[in-house]
Amino acid sequence: MRRRILAATGAAALLAGLLGAPATAAPATTGPSTVAAPPDIPLANVKAHLNQFQTIATNNGGNRAHGRPGYRASLDYVKGRLDAAGYQTTIQSFTYNGATGYNLIADWPGGDANQVLMTGAHLDGVASGPGINDNGSGSAAILETALAVSRAALKPTKHLRFAWWGAEELGLIGSTYYVNNLPSTELSKIKGYLNFDMVGSPNPGYFAYDGDGSSGSGGPAGSAQIESTLRAYFTSINVPVRDTAFDGRSDYGPFIRRGIPAGGLFTGAEGRKTTAEAQMWGGTAGQAYDRCYHSSCDTISNINDTALDRNSDAIAYAVWTLGGEGGTPPGETVYSDDFETDKGWTANPAGSDTATSGRFERGQAQATTYSGTALQLAPQGGTGSLVTGAAGGDPGANDIDGGVTSIQSAPITLPTGTLKLSISWYLGHLNNASSTDYLRVRVVGPNGTTTVLNQAGSAANRSASWQTATADLSSFAGQQVRVLVDAADAGTGSLVEAGLDNLTITRS
Numbered sequence: 001m002r003r004r005i006l007a008a009t010g011a012a013a014l015l016a017g018l019l020g021a022p023a024t025a026a027p028a029t030t031g032p033s034t035v036a037a038p039p040d041i042p043l044a045n046v047k048a049h050l051n052q053f054q055t056i057a058t059n060n061g062g063n064r065a066h067g068r069p070g071y072r073a074s075l076d077y078v079k080g081r082l083d084a085a086g087y088q089t090t091i092q093s094f095t096y097n098g099a100t101g102y103n104l105i106a107d108w109p110g111g112d113a114n115q116v117l118m119t120g121a122h123l124d125g126v127a128s129g130p131g132i133n134d135n136g137s138g139s140a141a142i143l144e145t146a147l148a149v150s151r152a153a154l155k156p157t158k159h160l161r162f163a164w165w166g167a168e169e170l171g172l173i174g175s176t177y178y179v180n181n182l183p184s185t186e187l188s189k190i191k192g193y194l195n196f197d198m199v200g201s202p203n204p205g206y207f208a209y210d211g212d213g214s215s216g217s218g219g220p221a222g223s224a225q226i227e228s229t230l231r232a233y234f235t236s237i238n239v240p241v242r243d244t245a246f247d248g249r250s251d252y253g254p255f256i257r258r259g260i261p262a263g264g265l266f267t268g269a270e271g272r273k274t275t276a277e278a279q280m281w282g283g284t285a286g287q288a289y290d291r292c293y294h295s296s297c298d299t300i301s302n303i304n305d306t307a308l309d310r311n312s313d314a315i316a317y318a319v320w321t322l323g324g325e326g327g328t329p330p331g332e333t334v335y336s337d338d339f340e341t342d343k344g345w346t347a348n349p350a351g352s353d354t355a356t357s358g359r360f361e362r363g364q365a366q367a368t369t370y371s372g373t374a375l376q377l378a379p380q381g382g383t384g385s386l387v388t389g390a391a392g393g394d395p396g397a398n399d400i401d402g403g404v405t406s407i408q409s410a411p412i413t414l415p416t417g418t419l420k421l422s423i424s425w426y427l428g429h430l431n432n433a434s435s436t437d438y439l440r441v442r443v444v445g446p447n448g449t450t451t452v453l454n455q456a457g458s459a460a461n462r463s464a465s466w467q468t469a470t471a472d473l474s475s476f477a478g479q480q481v482r483v484l485v486d487a488a489d490a491g492t493g494s495l496v497e498a499g500l501d502n503l504t505i506t507r508s
């Protein structure tokens with residue numbers, strides 16, 4: 001887990017340099033930042049996306065290449081998550097080598113439509129393997145960043161657009177098609193393009209595209225500021241970064257050819273780590289950064305978690321910072337519980353629970369998976385969360401069995417005002433589940449109950465990943481309420497797990 005870095009302040013001044021926009025006064029450095037602090041991107045969530053890509057490749061001939069079913073299945077997975085998170089998604093099709101390829105474009109509603117910040121990664125892999133590092137890693141990292149934007153209900157100054165490219169491996173085909181077919185009036189609105197291609201290499205280097213040209217040829221004006229923003233994150237975690245050339249070997253190529261500022265991060269491919277680099281970053285000198293580059297062994301095992309985590313957090317930092325100072329003015333927090341200490345939750349409050357195992361408790365949840373499906377997650381932050389049986393080990397040992405388990409907060413006295421509850425949650429289950437299984441979160445007041453979340457199970461594998469549920473609690477203003485959580489493995493027995501973390505109630 002990385003050290004939380006200061007909220008991006010002075011972003012407007014940085015942005016003015018980057019985007020040539022009229023310089024606006026940077027937010028007062030003495031006052032509170034108006035930019036919501038860039039979030040930590042949960043590595044478990046990024047890995048859950050990679051597990052999906054691995055499963056897709058396994059189920060589709062071992063790859064996710066252009067023109068093969070595994071590519072379109074990968075795109076459909078990414079699109080489904082983005083649609084559920086409130087993005088406006090578009091599939092752009094093209095033909096190459098006699099096969100149909102697809103780009104996925106996702107716009108986050110809001111922001112200045114004349115100032116677009118794009119973030120992209122190629123979603124295709126080579127035909128010889130699953131392409132998990134190249135480039136499931138970049139695709140998963142920007143997907144989780146996009147989902148974090150949604151969880152934060154971010155309101156950046158810039159309009160945020162994300163892209164997953166097809167047929168990069170055949171020569172940047174999808175990204176070139178996009179740039180060549182975007183009207184010049186639209187192209188001119190793109191003020192920066194961030195590219196992430198291989199960000200989890202097993203013997204990782206930490207490279208940033210040489211935007212300022214300090215090591216040779218730089219990018220278009222504005223690329224230096226993108227490089228310095230990405231570097232700033234790594235400086236904040238004391239990880240040295242080296243330049244990698246803007247050599248056009250990835251999807252930033254079509255953008256810089258049209259003069260659009262670009263930048264990105266890279267953990268290395270077939271090149272070999274030097275002795276000096278191994279002393280700087282660890283790993284093995286003389287070995288390739290990714291010895292499975294373009295090979296069948298580029299599987300879920302071909303990822304360095306630390307590199308993937310650091311790069312995912314750097315991507316979020318850059319999107320928040322370069323997205324502009326809009327941010328989300330934080331409301332006043334009137335109640336919060338990160339489950340690090342006992343704030344008076346009561347299990348089985350009505351004495352009617354029927355679950356025989358996997359009962360709700362506050363504890364240090366151990367992550368569990370079953371053949372690639374994440375079922376239980378470690379706490380979203382710290383060491384505490386609400387979870388259906390914290391113990392890990394055999395995923396079938398402490399899952400919910402036998403019916404319903406519930407847990408209820410202590411009374412919460414709410415002030416007057418516009419009140420919003422937010423809570424992180426996940427539900428994980430195998431395909432032996434059904435709609436009779438569920439996770440539910442309700443707020444119970446003296447005159448009624450509001451349902452915050454009611455997520456049913458289904459007869460499919462559902463990989464657990466942290467999501468956020470919100471609800472307007474203004475109707476409870478001035479009253480005393482309790483949060484009531486219940487989950488069930490009902491009907492026929494199945495493998496079901498649930499967890500919650502980071503409850504907040506804010507007043508705006």
Ligand code: DTR
Nearest residue numbers: 134169197198244249250266269
């Ligand atoms: N062309 C990429 C791998 C790659 C090689 N050099 C760089 C530099 C920056 C990003 C990516 C790459 C691929 O095989 O997808």
Ligand code: CA
Nearest residue numbers: 040041043309
């Ligand atoms: Ca992280």
Ligand code: ZN
Nearest residue numbers: 134135197198
């Ligand atoms: Zn790649």
Ligand code: ZN
Nearest residue numbers: 126134169294
């Ligand atoms: Zn490649």
